[in-house]
Amino acid sequence: MTALSRFPRFFVTSPSPCPYLPGKQERKIFTELAGQHAGELNDALGRIGFRRSQSVAYRPSCAGCTACVSVRVVADQFEPNATQRKLLKRHSDLEITACKPWATEEQFELLQRYLATRHPGGGMAAMDESDYADMVEQSPVSSYVIEYREPSINGERGKLLGACITDQQADGLSMIYSFFDADEESRPGLGNFIIMEHIMRSRAARLAYVYLGYWVKGSQRMAYKTRYRPIEVLGPNGWSLLTDEDQTYEMPMPARVSEAA
Template identity: 75%
Template sequence: MTAPFRFPRFFVTSPSPCPYLPGRQERKVFTELVGPHASELNDALGRIGFRRSQGVAYRPSCAGCTACVSVRVVTADFVPNATQRKLLRRNADLEVTACRAWATEEQYQLMRRYLAVRHPGGGMAGMDDDDYADMIEHSPVNSLIVEYREPAAPGGRRGRLVGACLTDRQADGLSMIYSFFDPDHAARPALGNFIIMDHIVRARDAGLPYVYLGYWVKGSARMEYKTRYRPLEALGPTGWRRLSDDDMAPVPPGSKL
């Protein structure tokens, strides 16, 4: 009996400064997603903590550090709290469309505004429109872009785009590759949180058990938002396990991870 795909070749990047924990170095192990079985390979690697970026699957492989932990929401057991229910009601009028993974100028301009406010000087700050198109369109797996628009304007014109998320549909869930939204929308705060909850509902309605949120780093303020979506499972040495409240408790100032 032959395997459905050849065992991939893995490579390791050179160390570089960690973007999440000061004073540390990050390193990644990666492989290409190519050929007719790229989706199956991506699914298998996703279950052991890999993430996709264009035609590459990667995961952290840092010397002496295991702070980056893959996390996923258990969709069947997710119950929104009072704040999350309010957010769902506030944005219930948004028009949500799952589109073919195709880049548009409107998406690109929204992402530029998002990066300028939320991640100035970050690794993606210099992304031009060609880079953006590569990120969205160069996918060897089943990908889509979910758009969030305000209600249609008078005269039947399409409503303004206020959020979007590049998403992979895997065999056991939705993997949120990259989301962005209007960072200055006073009438719709917390759009990023709404996009995550919409994906949880979307996955549950499709019979998919998980929404993959990428990596969580305890003690990193940039990653703390992921603990709002519970139950949350984390991948450890013995496999996936459900995190407890103690696992997700904030790190006291001055503590070492």
């Protein structure tokens, strides 16, 4: 293993407005993922709460705030509730393909519609096609774009309804970013289905977890992540199961890693 992989250099971003909690400032610690051991480094960092964006692994490191908590679903113990079973049945006709990480015009157009509907004016709203290509293709680790399509008709591929940029780590799947047709009338609950399909996919591959990124208690945008039980949270003593009480009281965060400039 190279010195870069064994002893990565960490950097810290300048504070900026938090997208989840009004009045708070966001700061991140990050390092580069590069070289033949990038996958191993990404796996190790993923287990202590880091996420990947292109060739960078990052984690919140906000002064005076520990609201962001890493969460992961325990795939082989997940049992869908009645509502989730209905969603699985409703979308069981979709054609699902794990594609190489290559951006397409069709994916980008779906992303634009998704952002306009779900996150108008958000930080990704100004992305152009080149930005999207970088987001998908600049991956130094094992990645896929998993596509969800309407059934084919007479050999013609069905309409693209959803997609998820997904990393395969040593112990699970990490959902980097998902987007989908947000028309609730035609395909209600599609975003929830994509998460459950990842859980089933992880289980079939004998992978223990599905990493969902960060959960922020009290943020409505993040509340959906706690619907998939059992789900673990990362605290100072490692991963532990999230309980109903944890959603009421403050969750601790893991001890900060050394921040080297």
